[in-house]
Amino acid sequence: MTHNNPSLRVRFAPSPTGYLHVGGARTALFNWLLARNQGGSFILRIEDTDAQRSSKEMTRIILDSMQWLGIDWDEGPYSQAQRVQLHRDKAERLLAEGKAYRCFCSPEQLGEKRKAAERERRAWLYDRTCLGLTLDQVRKQQQAGLASVVRFCVPQTGETTFQDLIQGEIRFENRLIEDFVLLRSDGMPTYHLSVVSDDIDMRISHVIRGADHISNTPKQILLYQALGEPVPQLGHLPLILGQDKKRLSKRHGATAVEHYRAQGILPQALVNYLALLGWSPGDDREVMDTAEIIRRFDLSHVNRANAVFDSAKLEWINAQHIQRMDIQKLTEIVKQWLDDARLLEQAFTKDSTMIKEAVEMLRPRCKTLHDFSRWGRAFFVNDFDIALEGRKKYLSHPAIFPVLGELAQRYEALAEFSLATAEHTLRQLALEKNLKPGDLIGAVRVALTGNSVAPSLFDVIVYLGQQRTVTRLRQAADIS
RNA sequence: GGCGCUAUCGUCUAACGGUUAGGACGCGGCCCUCUCAAGGCUGAAAUACGGGUUCGAUUCCCGUUAGCGCUACCA
DSSP states (O other): OOOOOTTOEEEEOOOSSSOOBHHHHHHHHHHHHHHHHHTOEEEEEEOOOOTTTOOHHHHHHHHHHHHHHTOOOSEEEEEGGGGHHHHHHHHHHHHHTTSEEEEOOOHHHHHHHHHHHHHTTOOOOOOOTTTTOOHHHHHHHHHTTOOOEEEEOOOSSSEEEEEETTTEEEEEEGGGSOOOEEEOTTSOBOHHHHHHHHHHHTTOOEEEEEGGGGGGHHHHHHHHHHTTOOOOEEEEEOOEEOTTSSBOOGGGSOOBHHHHHHTTOOHHHHHHHHHHTTBOOSSSOOOOOHHHHHHHOOGGGBOSSOEEOOHHHHHHHHHHHHHHSOHHHHHHHHHHHHHHTTOGGGOSOOSHHHHHHHHHHHGGGOSSHHHHHHHSGGGTOSOOOOOHHHHHHHSOSTTHHHHHHHHHHHHHHOSSOSHHHHHHHHHHHHHHTTOOHHHHHHHHHHHHHSSSOOSOHHHHHHHHHHHHHHHHHHHHHHTO
16 A cells, blocks of 8 residues: 655665675665655665765666666765765754763773773773863863864663664663764764764654664664754664575675676566565565555564575576566567677577567576576577587487488478478487487487577477578587 | 674564464475476475463563674774
8 A cells, every 4th residue: 555645754875885785775675665655755865974985986886776676766866975064063063062072082092991891801881081071171182282072972871762663662771872972083973973964954754774773773862862853763674694694795795786687687576585585565475566565565564583685586586577577578678688798799580579489488497587698599699509418418329410410301391391390290200210209309409409408399490490490400410 | 791683494474362383485296298497286394492471372571592783983
């Protein structure tokens, strides 16, 4: 069921330090699904404040991956780096109101204390050395040229709790939260300040993000409260894990959306699979198009436990989408794929009607677009190899070659070349040569397609036509 | 170590106190068949453990265990 809540505003805020990985894509997707289901807005914000690690190129790739997935945004992309003044202003305000304070402790000093605490197996929180500094002392230190950061003054009593949209109630004791840094010594805002500041200014109503942010949440809630702003609704998505149950990362190999695109995964299949990773429609439906997922999406059906990424199931979903897609559409996609693989330029067929025939035959055995070019090469170009496996299985006996030559002869002589005549001719020849029909069919299949695995042979023969069939049979007969 | 979150077949999940614990991927078998798929039928496979609450717990509460996450002047 879709709704119309224009006040619902969600955002996806990737940092452009790498490709869009499936975890990020899933977060983006769930935000987008919520916005589309609720009739709200989906805002894209690039968190590029870490100049060292961020790049324009990565931003471009992330945007490209999102567009490919069909995840479109209503506002943005905003650059967080261009908003630092807004962040600073808020820190200044907190400073003026006594809700934040200057800290002159050096990273070295802090590191010492942290290490000492670790040695004694004590939990370490910033010890508030600089909290008691008078205005005078602060001025003096600054005049002396000492660098300082701005720390948020965290209330030391009570607890911060929130009702997580996905995880339920979560509570933290305030005394276990340290006075975290708002402004670095170079004046740049830190993550907590930036996110809260931007989410406030962008009127974000629902923050849906990975569960790895749960521990950050109380700090951010405290910031909202100190700034006198309402806290948005919060929802934390379970993490996506690798087969080893560790959080999915580059170590697991294929994590970039880009990668799956290159493998021949369809965007709607990846969307479908990712949606099912943590969410279920509540019944047994699994293969869905994006419109149906939008219609049925609902935060209350999001699971709380982490999920292992299973590429076998992704491939199955992809295969399902390939099977069900409109043949005309699929044909265009395969044609584009062949073109990108530089296969189309040497193809004996460039017209969509013939490609369509091949796609129809091939698709029940293709899980990815890549399978079309891998297993279907001989359907598009004349230049293909005979796989060793097929050679061993059906062309190992030398007596088979003259039979292939003979079949070529008879096919060439056929006045009417059709499925019926092609089949009859072949079976007749097998009978005469005392061959099992299956063996001859297998040998011909290898000769015509290069593989021992292919669609129904006589369909293939009709598809290739008399000329190419005869030529390929002769070529195979000659390799003896 | 501290804090937090989580826990149903190998994996993704359904169940919102009462079911022979359902579906899907993967795996095995059968059917179809010129191979391989697709398709159909089918088999094995789960409530982590221990206490409560209740007439009755997968479900609610507590503990144990395990996994994951956070613990920076990164985001």
